[in-house]
Amino acid sequence: MAKILVTGGIGYIGSHTVVELQKVGFEVVIVDNLSNSNIDVLNGIEKITGIRPAFENIDCVDYLSMDRMFEKYNDIEAIIHFAASKAVGESVEKPLLYYRNNLVSLINLLQLMPIHKINNFVFSSSCTVYGQPDILPVTESAPIKPALSPYGNTKQIGEEIIRDTIYANPCYQSIILRYFNPIGAHSSAEIGELPNGVPNNLLPFVTQTAIGLRKHLQVFGSNYNTPDGSCIRDYIHVVDLAKAHVIAVQRILNHKTKSRVETFNLGTGRGLSVLEIIEIFEEVTGVKVPYRLVGRREGDIEKVWADPSYANNELGWIANETVEETLRSAWVWEQNLAQRAKAE
Ligand code: NAD
Ligand code: WQD
Numbered sequence: 001m002a003k004i005l006v007t008g009g010i011g012y013i014g015s016h017t018v019v020e021l022q023k024v025g026f027e028v029v030i031v032d033n034l035s036n037s038n039i040d041v042l043n044g045i046e047k048i049t050g051i052r053p054a055f056e057n058i059d060c061v062d063y064l065s066m067d068r069m070f071e072k073y074n075d076i077e078a079i080i081h082f083a084a085s086k087a088v089g090e091s092v093e094k095p096l097l098y099y100r101n102n103l104v105s106l107i108n109l110l111q112l113m114p115i116h117k118i119n120n121f122v123f124s125s126s127c128t129v130y131g132q133p134d135i136l137p138v139t140e141s142a143p144i145k146p147a148l149s150p151y152g153n154t155k156q157i158g159e160e161i162i163r164d165t166i167y168a169n170p171c172y173q174s175i176i177l178r179y180f181n182p183i184g185a186h187s188s189a190e191i192g193e194l195p196n197g198v199p200n201n202l203l204p205f206v207t208q209t210a211i212g213l214r215k216h217l218q219v220f221g222s223n224y225n226t227p228d229g230s231c232i233r234d235y236i237h238v239v240d241l242a243k244a245h246v247i248a249v250q251r252i253l254n255h256k257t258k259s260r261v262e263t264f265n266l267g268t269g270r271g272l273s274v275l276e277i278i279e280i281f282e283e284v285t286g287v288k289v290p291y292r293l294v295g296r297r298e299g300d301i302e303k304v305w306a307d308p309s310y311a312n313n314e315l316g317w318i319a320n321e322t323v324e325e326t327l328r329s330a331w332v333w334e335q336n337l338a339q340r341a342k343a344e
Helices: 012-023 041-049 063-072 088-093 095-115 150-168 202-210 238-253 274-285 309-315 323-343
Strands: 003-007 027-031 054-056 076-081 120-126 173-179 181-183 217-220 235-237 261-266 291-294
Touching (some): 012 027, 063 095, 088 095, 088 150, 120 238, 150 173, 181 238, 202 274, 238 309, 274 323
Parallel strands (some): 027 054, 120 173, 181 235
């Protein structure tokens, strides 16, 4: 079966996608510079699938090394491009780091594609491109709102760079996937989210608080215009998200795309508030999450959830996992991490 380059394949979403790709027989080459991940993830992937994917420790910003990598693996048929920096707050402090890492990586890949006769490109975008949508659930045709951070801007500009490049090169095709909020871990608990330092995202903070690493969770904002006053998001199991990438790659390789650039929302279609997430987490795990209601976090969107019907109908993909199962998987993963830390 076809060989797929997965940039950022040691990271959170990338590693789960590598597992799903290998499960259906794709051969995978991972390029990752380990800037936000740990090489041990390769062992986790191998334990789950029985296959150790090819791995190259390369920075996608380094054009010459990427060129050499494509020469070495000269039969790659498609690229899934996850590699990027993703911390919203850090992007405000270090904008050039984000523009350089996220955009130069992307440009390098798009530039190297025709040289190495690769036509197919799948891109990790984000619901962040919608800002606060006027209509919910949000569809792919909703207007793109001004980005609230340099990180968000890299996704908006990234999408535009892809569209311009694909339309200028008749052989190219691309699928842009806009993720909502990925959470959870593989059911084996061999791979999962590995946040660096104090987590920014809700779920790792919830699980770290539940296990006692953090004293309490801060719930940012309690007077939003939502039923319980806390923000609403569309939380999707990372394995459901990973499976959508396999379908996207199959679609693009089998020339089933309906336009040269297709864009899909990947979400569940269900919005849940921060307080609902805490409540369901406590119910399914039986563990209390001490929390405090605090002021709003700057730049937060009040509420957003996906209309995933285009992906459901066109890709034949649906987010199957329940939020209960998803939260349980995140908890099992956190417990596994704690055991590993003890053993070290
Ligand atoms: P992650 O940080 O866990 O994974 C990204 C991986 O890319 C890491 O392993 C990192 O070491 C690697 N990487 C970063 N820059 C690189 C470079 N220049 N060269 C080579 N490797 C590099 O992040 P993730 O959550 O798995 O996100 C994957 C993609 O999905 C990113 O593009 C992110 O912006 C996008 N995304 C993530 C979320 C989310 O909430 N996690 C939501 C929407 C979109
Ligand atoms: C979810 C909700 C917080 C932490 C970010 C990026 C977005 C995308 C996904 C990549 C919000 C609340 C959080 C905490 C809290 N990434 N919260 N206490 O902000 O929806 O999106 O990650 O593309 O671009 O902006 O995700 O997990 O940070 O927050 O109350 O300690 O949880 O206010 O309502 P967010 P998140």
